[in-house]
Amino acid sequence: MESIIIFLANKKTKMKYATLAKICLLAAIACQMVTAKWPKHNSEKAKKRQKDAKDKFQKLKKSGQLDRMMGDNTLRADKHGGKLVIQRKGQYFAMKVKEIVEKHSNETEISKTVLKEIQFNITKDRNDTSQYGVTAAFIEMSGMLPNGANMSVQMFMFKDAGNVTGEDGNIYELVEGGTKTNIKIEGWPNNAVNLDLVIAVKCGFEGKGGKKPKKAMKPRGRKGMAKALGRRDLETFSVCTNAQMTFSPAFNSSENDYDMPAGYPKTRELSGDGEAEIELRFNGTDIFYDPTIESGEDIGDPIDDSSSAMGLRISTFMILGCLAAFLKLV
Numbered sequence: 001m002e003s004i005i006i007f008l009a010n011k012k013t014k015m016k017y018a019t020l021a022k023i024c025l026l027a028a029i030a031c032q033m034v035t036a037k038w039p040k041h042n043s044e045k046a047k048k049r050q051k052d053a054k055d056k057f058q059k060l061k062k063s064g065q066l067d068r069m070m071g072d073n074t075l076r077a078d079k080h081g082g083k084l085v086i087q088r089k090g091q092y093f094a095m096k097v098k099e100i101v102e103k104h105s106n107e108t109e110i111s112k113t114v115l116k117e118i119q120f121n122i123t124k125d126r127n128d129t130s131q132y133g134v135t136a137a138f139i140e141m142s143g144m145l146p147n148g149a150n151m152s153v154q155m156f157m158f159k160d161a162g163n164v165t166g167e168d169g170n171i172y173e174l175v176e177g178g179t180k181t182n183i184k185i186e187g188w189p190n191n192a193v194n195l196d197l198v199i200a201v202k203c204g205f206e207g208k209g210g211k212k213p214k215k216a217m218k219p220r221g222r223k224g225m226a227k228a229l230g231r232r233d234l235e236t237f238s239v240c241t242n243a244q245m246t247f248s249p250a251f252n253s254s255e256n257d258y259d260m261p262a263g264y265p266k267t268r269e270l271s272g273d274g275e276a277e278i279e280l281r282f283n284g285t286d287i288f289y290d291p292t293i294e295s296g297e298d299i300g301d302p303i304d305d306s307s308s309a310m311g312l313r314i315s316t317f318m319i320l321g322c323l324a325a326f327l328k329l330v
Contacts, residue, residue: 075155188286
């Protein structure tokens with residue numbers, strides 16, 4: 001009698017395994033069918049969406065703005081406030097130096113310079129520079145600050161993906177259409193102990209794509225061997241759903257390299273204007289700093305614009321369910 005019970009129990013278990021195996025097989029086949037269709041469907045959707053975004057970006061161009069094209073990507077310099085605007089792979093990205101605040105060592109404020117009303121001039125403009133070893137579109141803007149100091153912003157949008165070595169000796173990884181920004185402050189009227197510069201970022205044509213910057217687990221670059229000793233690692237922050245910036249803790253002051261204090265670059269809460277903000281801290285009279293920008297639908301969170309994406313998720317859940325059931329049976 002006992003042997004018959006064992007036989008029936010084993011038979012029942014085998015039937016469960018067989019049924020479960022069939023369900024898992026069907027789920028795997030469904031997953032393969034969905035993923036086989038997804039790339040083509042998604043690619044067609046993406047091409048149309050990116051073309052529409054490119055056309056919309058061109059229609060938004062105003063007087064006082066200069067465009068430089070690099071492939072299908074556009075770099076735009078806005079002389080009003082020295083703003084940098086990028087259109088790449090369906091995404092609108094705008095970055096500016098929002099304000100410069102000088103503080104005493106006890107953190108009390110000495111002065112604040114808001115840049116939105118500063119008028120910049122285009123001082124350099126090329127479509128094929130290779131200063132960093134990769135062909136790039138290049139624009140430089142320069143503006144005089146109220147205290148007599150000069151600030152310039154250089155923008156390099158690269159044609160190809162690759163590694164770019166910055167003036168700080170660090171090596172930055174960039175996608176094609178990625179941008180390196182050189183920020184220069186010259187002739188600050190006194191030797192500032194704390195000079196805080198706030199970078200503000202806005203994403204999306206409606207300006208609703210911003211979020212509080214979040215530090216990535218892995219930076220988009222590494223320390224260069226020539227200046228690595230004693231330097232902290234690069235830091236990459238997600239500043240929008242589909243945009244990220246990479247910052248070095250190191251900056252150049254009067255031809256010497258220094259690290260910012262611990263805690264800088266510092267993230268801020270999303271501003272009332274929906275801007276993601278990152279605060280940098282320098283010291284001295286002449287400052288050079290060079291963060292990088294990567295934006296586009298291939299950066300950050302994937303964009304699901306097809307019913308196939310939902311089918312893929314369902315199939316994936318089915319497979320995970322099968323695995324869980326199998327583990328219970330074992």
